[in-house]
Amino acid sequence: MGSWRWKLRRLMAMSPREVALRAARLLHDRLAPLPQALPTETWQRWYPHVHPDTILEQLAHRLPLHPEVLPESERAHLLVEADALLLGKWRLFGYEVHLDNPPHWHRNYLLGKDWTDAPARRLDYRRIDIAGGVKYVWELSRHQPLLRLAQAYALTGEACYAETCLRWWLDWLERNPRGWGIHWTSALEHAIRIFAGCYVLRLLAAKQPLPLPSGERIGVRGLLGSILQHGEYVERHLSPGSSANNHLIGEAAALAFAGSLLPDSPLTRRWRQKGYAILEREALRQFYPDGVNAEQAFGYLPFVWEFYLHAYRLQPIPDAVAERLRKSIEFVRNVMDASGYVPQVGDEDDGTVVPLWSTHANRYRVVGRALAHLLHCEPPPALDPADDALCLWLFSETPPAGSRLTESRLYPEGGYAVLHKGPWQVLFDAGPLGLGSLAAHGHADALSVWASLDGKPLLIDAGTYAYHEDPEWRNHFRSTRAHNTLTLDNREQSEILGPFLWGRRARSGFLAYDLQQHTVEGFTDAYLPDHIMRRVHLKDTQLLITDTIEWDAAHSAQWHWHFHPDWQVEPTADGWRITDGTRICLLRVEGLPPDIQAHLYRGDEQTKLGWYSPRFGHKIPCTTLRIVLPVPDEVNMVRWEFAIPFDFTFCPSMVQFP
Template identity: 35%
Template sequence: MGLGGSSSRRNGFIVDTLPPERLLDRFRQRSAARFFPGAMGPGARALVESRLPGTRDRVVAAADDICRSRFDLLGYRGLSFGEPVDWHLDPLSGRRAPLVHWSRLDPLDPLTVGDKKIVWELNRHQWLVRLGQAYQLTGDERYAEAFARYVNEWLRANPPGLGINWTSSLELALRIISWCWALFLFRSSLALSGDLFVQMLGAMCAHAAHVEKNLSYYFSPNTHLTGEALGLFYMGVMFPELPMAGRWRALGTRILVEQSERQVLEDGVYFEQSSGYQRYTIEIYLHFLILAGRIGLAVAPEVANRVRRMLDFLLAIRRPDGSIPHVGDADGGWLLPLDERSPDDFRGLFSNAAAVFGRPDYAWAAAGPMSETLWLLGAAGLDAVEALRPEPPSTTPSRLFADGGYAVMRSDWGPHGHQLILDAGPLGCGTSDGHGHADLLSIQVAAFGAPYLVDAGTYCYTADREWRDFFRSTAAHSTVVVDGVGQAIPAGSFRWDGRPRARVRRWRSTTAFDLVDAEHDAYQRLPDPVLHRRRVIFVKPRYWVVVDDLQGAAEHQVELCFQFGPMPVTVDSALWARAEGPGGHGLLVRPFASVPLKPEVVEGEIAPIRGWVSSNYGRREPAPILIYSAVTRLPLRIATLLFPVEDASAGFPDVCALGGDGPGPAGLVLDRGLEWIGFEGPEASGGVTLR
């Protein structure tokens, strides 16, 4: 049975035999209790005005741009796709994907379709939600009329199975989710006619049938598969009278439960080694858990436990200033952006998690209830967050995530603390390394709360292969490059040739210091195999020493790289480098080795590409990378001091290297012998003696 009786097929869509207006009335009357309470509450306008100042103006401004066919997508602002909107156009390249059967299109071919990421982002229709929010906050029918116009145009231009907008099951699932939200946000508008409702419902059924038939079990069994499962779950929950609803709901549930165990490691790290896709996964499961609760569906407790562990990992890597560092690919996409946020701003996610799980540390990370919580959970969600007494995590600030391969060292949980993250995880997940970067043993550093050493970001996927390969290369990360080659060789926009391995050899954390000892085998493939071992010692709460050992037998070119964010960085002939960060603070860098090192700072170079960072998809800007290089016979040891200073113009600390019988310094001595960090002997894994 359909929503109200027997059903027939027209143009591939399921159309109920009840009159369209009757169908719409039934939807309005029966479905409210099954959807997110925030989208249904009649008092959204008053709540936003009283408790979330600034939200209304932000929403209305964005919706007004959308009404003028100007779209903010990913890192791009004010994109125009023509009038009427050309749903198959990449406006940056000017290329238009042909309207042929989806199986004949390769969305990874930029010469045929342009940048599929931009085309797909438009066709996710997540911006329809912004129109719906503006309608809820103003009652202005022109937002509803724009919604109806865009959907009607899309339906005419995208017949089932034809064109780029049918090539990815995930994109269809995300469009289902957007349309569900749009229907609820515009449910009281005259612009949502019975005919439009029936057309949308039929199209959504066609979407769900396509997704069910083309699930990403083999191509991308990661967020593609879980996102597709959530789309099916949405359909099964929102429209239970559909004959396929029970099957879609059960299939979505089964996949989401199974994949939570497969894709989330025991320590909470998402298996694709990407902080952006970890957020994406948490969003998927929060939506699943909330909707399941709305319909009284019992979900195995372990699913929620894994979501909490994923959130706990994000708490650990969260910088003191509240931002989340990029790890692996970060394209700026969201499951459903209910407010405008930069890709490193996860406060809305933590706010939702605080409301769902009642955790004070999530409320602390959120810095108060966010607007996303209102739209998801209504006034009760805001109240739940406000009722919590925000507290930093009860776990120790420094922590090893052994399954994911991340070591986090931090001075404290305060907003002005120091933090270092070492990545000793795999290149990506076992089935696909597509979103992983060649960043083995790379570090990121924050000092006095602000980021200094950063992951360079992502910038693009398929539009420009040279830039794609640079941003995920070893040369764009703060680690060691040997013989000018990366730890892995790109074999496509989302593939690598080879699977280098990294492992943590030792972790120790005390009140005085942290130590992590790790190695990788990526350069074992060279004619003279090279093993890279990196130890990082945090002398709490002041500074770090990074000890790089390169084991080999022949002559090699070695580059020790430190990728900074956009800030002034200088280096002198004595090898001292000085980075000037926000607030007048700074980070001093000084390597010690038994061979001469050549220092240089590279910024914004094109041939070869070096010294760039990307904060969002489609955006890039010059940023200095500090490189110390040598051509020498291995083995070689370089010990590098990373020394935060409150005053960026402060003098250099008193430090010298200890000689030894090995391939480099045996230790460092600071403050005229008051502090001694040894690398050999009984403390070969990195001992610290504070005299």
């Protein structure tokens, strides 16, 4: 990632204004760096006459929490997770690891490797040769384990939780002084720690006094001062220009949040003004009027929702911002299937901000329901008691039951169509690659189709799996062939230039639609001078997909269909039989010659086909059907029919909930 070629490509994605801004920022950091002060000294610099106990009392008033209303099941889940932490057991992206006491904060616990202990300005967090992907080190220092321990203390009053929480936090401050180490290289990570720090203090302060270790030098002033230091860093390093995606929303939300909670001063007034102004502007830029997020990455929706939820819990929300967020919740209610599954369109890294809920909750539902409560709109349905945990903690109320939106709709700005008919629910993509000049979190998925049958995902997105730490798999999972669409001559629709950087981009759009007839048609110019169109139609119990190719220069076509791991696919005399043991679907194709090349892949390491990433860092085998038309000849229209056998009847009891 440090190569001159990547740096040149990255520079070319910036505007002249952004280049000048970054150069000025670099010069400013060199000539006038932030003071190398202890957190206690930072607190004294800004608030020499404010006693920290006053702040803790104000936190209880400004940041109310309601542990007493949690259902017993959720309370029990949280305490199990907190007790595991006391034993050093923690789950890192779903993998159980054993932490030291206190943890080694620079360690990738999956690999057992540590980041270099050096000034932050000398570290390139994109490097993977030191301790693997940096996310595996950053995750622990988002302070979410501290949050869980603080919750357990608020729920039980048992000192062991608070003592461990504070000892770990103080150790983090000791080993990560301002400007030192890998944790001082990302403004977004600082922003998340601001939220975590404020909520941890609020939870611990519920029972006074704080059980600080005896002889501790830093104390409450140091804890508050560390939040100030994080805010100062964020304000200086707001994501500019081409990087202004969900990172900027998170950074602005942290300034607004801290500026609203800490004592009034010129500093906090500036943070409030700047933070809320950016949040309002970015809501209108990063959410289309139809509710689709411009990053074209569904997995980042609940992450961004959290930032808006916590920031506007403290201040009235502007009407324009509220409307965009309501539309985004409505969009998710429309694409969510009956099992609660949301197609994994674009990147997803399971990011959270203040996960007050247990691991039994679903991010879309638990955050969406709390945000809907704030916005006074219809929430997504709750499919588990944990899905209401965040709303109960923040507002002491349970939202309405909620519902899915089960009508066919077009999202013209975002570039999606959602079709509902009978047992089928289908999502069709004819939208842009992603946001801004990077399109960092978009995938090459133009004209892709995702489908659920009888409330269960059938045609899926392969997922994300990796970021910096595994370039080959990173490129595969966002490639065209990792999606339910077609390629010509095995070429990518858009040009991959780096893990979060695209070059030439496909342009896609809608050609026609008739939602009453559950029909939509789109195009992409990915392979000019060849043209591709795709028509998707729900007819009775059939999903019909028709691909039209206007040939010019290409010499072959390839189709890939990716099936959820629960489904088995086997060839038949006239197509393929797809079943999960209860449901059955038959796939037939028309318009292709008999000598096509058709192969089924399952967990193939060589081709990388037949893999599904259900969450960041994980991949499991699934079935991928690859069909190759080596010589186009006269073929210009191919029709795919996913049909339910005439003698098979679905019933609502078949729908399985997670």
